[in-house]
Amino acid sequence: MSLPTTVDVIVIGSGITGAATAAAAAARGASVVLLDKEQGPAREGSGRAQGSLRVQGRHRAEFPLAREALELWTEAAAESDFELVTGGNLYFHTRHEELPLLSDLVIEAHRAGLTEVRLLDAAATRRIIPCATGPFLGAMWSPLDAQCRPDKGTEHYVRRAERAGARIAYGIKVTELLEAGGSITGVNTTDGPIRAGAVVVAAGVWTPYLVKTVGLDVPIMPVVMSELETDPVEPLFTQTIRAFGFGARQRPGGQVVVSAGLNAKVSHGVSLADFHGLRYWLPRAVAFRKNTKLRLDTKRILEQIRHRSTLDTALVPAISPEPPVDKPVVHTALSRLSTVIPRLRNAKISRYWGGVVDMTPDGLPVIDGHAGPKGLVVITGLSGHGFTLGPVLGEIAADLSLDGHTERSIESFRLSRFTDAPVGTPEMMI
Numbered sequence: 001m002s003l004p005t006t007v008d009v010i011v012i013g014s015g016i017t018g019a020a021t022a023a024a025a026a027a028r029g030a031s032v033v034l035l036d037k038e039q040g041p042a043r044e045g046s047g048r049a050q051g052s053l054r055v056q057g058r059h060r061a062e063f064p065l066a067r068e069a070l071e072l073w074t075e076a077a078a079e080s081d082f083e084l085v086t087g088g089n090l091y092f093h094t095r096h097e098e099l100p101l102l103s104d105l106v107i108e109a110h111r112a113g114l115t116e117v118r119l120l121d122a123a124a125t126r127r128i129i130p131c132a133t134g135p136f137l138g139a140m141w142s143p144l145d146a147q148c149r150p151d152k153g154t155e156h157y158v159r160r161a162e163r164a165g166a167r168i169a170y171g172i173k174v175t176e177l178l179e180a181g182g183s184i185t186g187v188n189t190t191d192g193p194i195r196a197g198a199v200v201v202a203a204g205v206w207t208p209y210l211v212k213t214v215g216l217d218v219p220i221m222p223v224v225m226s227e228l229e230t231d232p233v234e235p236l237f238t239q240t241i242r243a244f245g246f247g248a249r250q251r252p253g254g255q256v257v258v259s260a261g262l263n264a265k266v267s268h269g270v271s272l273a274d275f276h277g278l279r280y281w282l283p284r285a286v287a288f289r290k291n292t293k294l295r296l297d298t299k300r301i302l303e304q305i306r307h308r309s310t311l312d313t314a315l316v317p318a319i320s321p322e323p324p325v326d327k328p329v330v331h332t333a334l335s336r337l338s339t340v341i342p343r344l345r346n347a348k349i350s351r352y353w354g355g356v357v358d359m360t361p362d363g364l365p366v367i368d369g370h371a372g373p374k375g376l377v378v379i380t381g382l383s384g385h386g387f388t389l390g391p392v393l394g395e396i397a398a399d400l401s402l403d404g405h406t407e408r409s410i411e412s413f414r415l416s417r418f419t420d421a422p423v424g425t426p427e428m429m430i
Ligand SMILES: Cc1cc2nc3c(=O)[nH]c(=O)nc-3n(C[C@H](O)[C@H](O)[C@H](O)COP(=O)(O)OP(=O)(O)OC[C@H]3O[C@@H](n4cnc5c(N)ncnc54)[C@H](O)[C@@H]3O)c2cc1C
Pocket: 012, 013, 014, 015, 016, 017, 018, 035, 036, 037, 038, 041, 042, 043, 044, 045, 046, 047, 048, 049, 050, 051, 052, 053, 054, 172, 173, 174, 175, 202, 203, 204, 205, 206, 207, 210, 225, 226, 227, 316, 354, 355, 356, 357, 379, 380, 382, 383, 384, 385, 386, 387, 388, 389
């Protein structure tokens, strides 16, 4: 496809955030181009997510967005099949010391009006999930939550954008944001420039590189999370499961997707980029030192030395390499899940994959339409739980790029929070 020379809105990134943005902006009559450096949609975070559409267990500022997003996911599922199942969510606890955090999460959920969320003992939990015949103490139960296939869910929004008239172009890397007189004027790409009055950067872990071209600093730490999927087994549970050390969902076809759940272990390749914003990261690094495996990324360091920069867009790969999978972490997770659901003890593993998470120091997203030149909207830092929010992030990005403001409450997600006040550390790793 030849690229348009001028549009109303350029959207960078065809993950769920960018796809939903393109769909929402095009549906409101704007001319839109959606660009991605990869050869198809959802090749980075969005296609690699576990697919839990979790409403509860979030920071209070995220609750309204998560609730609205779930309604939007439910409406979208009436248009196409991306394996949406509304089966609720169970946070198991297997040790007494885990209970206080779950009790706090219930209080937070009730404050946000999610009165259905409650703590159950083991017997009441088994009435909801009879296959959980192994030992555990109880669970926090939310009947609201859902799950879906994340690559298909994202493709649904890409198709919706296309139907609404957006142009979609893959294999196009954006190399620079363009501004003049304090306003965004377009972007440079590997296929030439495009002009626009609004640019939405939904580029996941690569967002800091793009926004640096207009002088913005966004503190994102890329960390890798691992997943596995089993061969199909008989239908066992429809809930999404989250616990200290394991997380899971069973797809309608019987496959069980497993991750390390709450307080997952993640890996991070240390490079010169880590010197950026070290003061924001140190408190989090110390609090979660047991959850993070560090390795020296010498290849990246050599590239950074060659480019004499840690944030040049030349360092953004045209096609991202496959993230390294931490098999021991997901094997341990499956083994812990099998203790609670013994039927999974002999399940055969059919595939493994890793995905890179765009982590912020406080675990909250950056959603901002006023941080840089007029017309620039930045959405990133979804910190491992942003797939759920995608559809509402698209509506917000359309509000900000077309109207300059949104009625939704996004004050807690502004970029300037990192410089205005001391940065808080989240209670959970993911
Ligand atoms: C293993 C794993 C499990 C997860 N599980 C869940 C879950 O169960 N539930 C949940 O809610 N969340 C989950 N998440 C988090 C979720 O996947 C992300 O928060 C969400 O998908 C981020 O979407 P995004 O569209 O913002 O970014 P991405 O999906 O990462 O999309 C960014 C896109 O931008 C493109 N891009 C970047 N730079 C450029 C450039 N210069 N030019 C052109 N294109 C560019 C990339 O190619 C990419 O396609 C998980 C994440 C991982 C890694």
